[in-house]
Amino acid sequence: MDAGNDWAAAFFGLYNYWIVVVLMMVGFYIVIAHGNLIKKIIGLTIFQTSVFIYYISMGNVDGGTAPILADNISQYSNPLPHVLILTAIVVGIATTALGLALAIRIKESYGTIEEEIIQGMDNPG
Amino acid sequence: MDSLRFCNPKTIKEDNAIELLIDIVLLSFLVCIAFAIVRMKDLFAVIMLAGMYGLLSASFFVTMDAVDVAFTEASVGAGISTLLMLTTISMTGRYENTTRHRPMLALVVVFVTGSLLIYGTLDMPYFGSAQAPIQLxxxxxxxxxxxxxxxxxxxxxxxxxxxxxxxxxxxxxxxxxxxxxxxxxxxxxxxxxxxxxxxxxxxxxxxxxxxxxxxxxxxxxxxxxxxxxxxxxxxxxxxxxxxxxxxxxxxxxxxxxxxxxxxxxxxxxxxxxxxxxxxxxxxxxxxxxxxxxxxxxxxxxxxxxxxxxxxxxxxxxxxxxxxxxxxxxxxxxxxxxxxxxxxxxxxxxxxxxx
Amino acid sequence: MDIVIAVVSAIFLLLGGFLCVTGGVGILRFPDFYTRIHATGVTDTLGAGLILIGLMLQVPDVLVLVKLVIILLMTLFINPVATHALAQAALKSGLSPLLQSKNHKGG
Structure with missing residues (x-):
């Protein structure tokens, strides 16, 4: 195998994981740099989805099919990550809803959902 | 190093190429949408983009053979979560403040963490490899x-x-x-x-x-x-x-x-x-x-x-x-x-x- | 016979793909919201419809054909309604259609 082919193999073999890292960091940046609580929750969702993509990518097998048993198919993708992520998605929306509910209550008590202003109101002076 | 890689030499076969192409296009779309979400100030547009992000990741899950997951993500990510967020912004206001909390520091932290993670992926078994530890x-x-x-x-x-x-x-x-x-x-x-x-x-x-x-x-x-x-x-x-x-x-x-x-x-x-x-x-x-x-x-x-x-x-x-x-x-x-x-x-x- | 079906199906698929691309170009190039949703309407209804018909010609068994027909019917029902709801919401929130462009830059 010559060097160019090696690089191509590494690129296509690791591309999914690199994308996962990029998405994860975008979500992380939103969470730490943005002050708006709704935007922070959306950042968390992006972070979460990048983890889903990571798990599902790992479970994929070349030439495999969906893990539903059928005749004349011998190669299946790994069902275990699917199980974990399937439940994680629904738990994710339930917890996101909880976060949004908290944001609504914060808006009602403080009149804003910008982190800086809330901190200013909590620690005056 | 390659012996550690559980290497199936990832040669691009013809039947594989189209799947690889779809994979790369979908993932690149996801990255574009994520960056657009960072840049936008209008939360309404951000939430719509988040819905598209959910739908695209559902399509990605289909190409990865995870049909059950795709099902869930399509109805949750593109449906219910978008709706709940829209209801929320109708109560909390549509635009976000433009002031950032120490953006340069955040950028440095993100960049360093990202580089370390990318370095970590270099030891990962290649995507799709049937000999990766997770499959065994x-x-x-x-x-x-x-x-x-x-x-x-x-x-x-x-x-x-x-x-x-x-x-x-x-x-x-x-x-x-x-x-x-x-x-x-x-x-x-x-x-x-x-x-x-x-x-x-x-x-x-x-x-x-x-x-x-x-x-x-x-x-x-x-x-x-x-x-x-x-x-x-x-x-x-x-x-x-x-x-x-x-x-x-x-x-x-x-x-x-x-x-x-x-x-x-x-x-x-x-x-x-x-x-x-x-x-x-x-x-x-x-x-x-x-x-x-x-x-x-x-x-x-x-x-x-x-x-x-x-x-x-x-x-x-x-x-x-x-x-x-x-x-x-x-x-x-x-x-x-x-x-x-x-x-x-x-x-x-x-x-x-x- | 097989070759005829394959060719006809390919024509439908290509036409559908072409309409999807033109819809995408339309979203980028059209001047205001109402003309843009016209472009998406074309993509959704005609583009997707032609692609589905192209796929129907290639199905291996009847069950898949029935599923594709159901998807086509759903698309034909839901997409125009979604477009209609979008346009109505925009009109209600006070976005007036661009009736005559002042300068000829856009378009």
Whole structure:
């Protein structure tokens, strides 16, 4: 195998994981740099989805099919990550809803959902 | 180094190339959308982009053979989560502040963490490799033995409901807890809401959307039927309690969006939804207790019937029903509370102005 | 016979793909919201419809055909309604259609 082919193999073999890292960091940046609580929750969702993509990518097998048993198919993708992520998605929306509910209550008590202003109101002076 | 890579030399074969192309295009789209979400100030646009992000990742899951996951992500990521966020910004305001909390420092932290993670991926087995450690341990057991041990074709369902039933029980309890917490945070006193003027105004706006109402009325029965199909066909094809619950809830939410929350509350009373939320978890737990009392382990369905396979079928049917029940009613409960809070606030503003 | 079906199906697929691309170009190039949703309407209804018809010609068994027909019917029902709801919402929130462009830069 010559060097160019090696690089191509590494690129296509690791591309999914690199994308996962990029998405994860975008979500992380939103969470730490943005002050708006709704935007922070959306950042968390992006972070979460990048983890889903990571798990599902790992479970994929070349030439495999969906893990539903059928005749004349011998190669299946790994069902275990699917199980974990399937439940994680629904738990994710339930917890996101909880976060949004908290944001609504914060808006009602403080009149804003910008982190800086809330901190200013909590620690005056 | 390559011996560590569990290397199947990833040569690009012709039948593989198109899948690889779709994979790369979808993932690149996801990155573009993520960057657009960072840049936008208008939260309405951000939420719409987040919905597209959910739908695209669902398409990606289909190309990765994770059909069950794609199902869930399409209905959750593109449907319900978008809706809840829209309801929220209608109460909290549409635009975000432009001031950033130490953006340079955040950028440095993100960049360093990202570089370390990228460095970490260099030791990962290549994507799609059949010899990667993840493919060698538990999964082959599920793939080879689930037909003889559980007796249903969909391996995801048998792993979810039977092999890892205890995990799933934990997840259902988390969903239940989150639902109860949202209810506790946003509960409004129903007695107070007796303003007919607002009701009339709401009803008349809902009456104006004749076309939307007509088509929604036609579609809702089919959506409900589809949810039931997904619920009970989950053993044989993609589907199961989680997906069915979300789809069922989506139909009810569509109804309450088009015909107004008060009409929806008259059709499906909230106390019954609250009862069902708990009943699903209770059903799941009781199956475990019954299997304990019959002499097996917790959630060991083999003892539920004289024939182990029939016992497994019965157990999976019951706990999927419990999951579907809890998920659907938690989603409905969450939406009712969000939307009820919004109506309540509008009512208060209305009172203040008059 | 097989070759005829393959060719006809390919024509449908290509036409559908072409309409999807033109819809995408339309979203980028059209001057205001109402003309843009016209472009998406074309993509959704005609583009997707032609692609589905192209796929129907290639199905291995009847069950898949029935599923594709159901998807086509759903698309034909839901997409126009979604477009209609979008346009109505925009009109209600006060976005007026661009009736005559002041300068000829856009378009």
């Amino acid at each position: 341990h538990v999964a082959p057991h599920y793939i080879n033995n689930s037909m003889s041990e559980i007796g249903i074709p969909n391996i995801v369902t048998s792993a979810l409901a039977s092999y890892r039933g205890f995990d799933t029980f934990g997840e259902v309890v988390v969903i239940f807890t989150a639902g109860v917490a949202v209810w506790a945070l946003l509960m409004v006193n129903v007695q107070r809401r007796k303003n007919t003027e607002i009701d009339d105004a709401n009803n008349s706006t809902h009456e104006q959307h004749f076309i939307v109402r007509f088509v929604a009325k036609m579609l809702i029965p089919f959506i409900l039927l589809f949810a039931l199909y997904v619920q009970f066909h989950g053993d044989y094809g993609p589907g199961g309690g989680f997906q069915a619950g979300v789809i069922f809830a989506a139909a009810i939410i569509l109804y309450s969006m088009v015909f107004g929350l008060n009409t929806a509350r008259r059709v499906i009373s909230q106390p019954i939804v609250q009862l069902l939320t708990a009943a699903g978890v209770l059903l799941y737990g009781s199956v475990g207790i019954v299997s304990l009392l019959s002499g097996g382990n917790f959630l060991d369905y083999n003892v539920l019937s004289a024939d182990p396979i029939a016992g497994q079928h019965l157990g999976i049917l019951l706990i999927e029903l419990g999951v579907g029940c809890t998920v659907a009613s938690v989603m409905i409960l969450i939406y009712f509370n969000f939307s009820g809070r919004k109506n309540d606030r509008e009512l208060e503003e209305h009172k203040e102005t008059t």
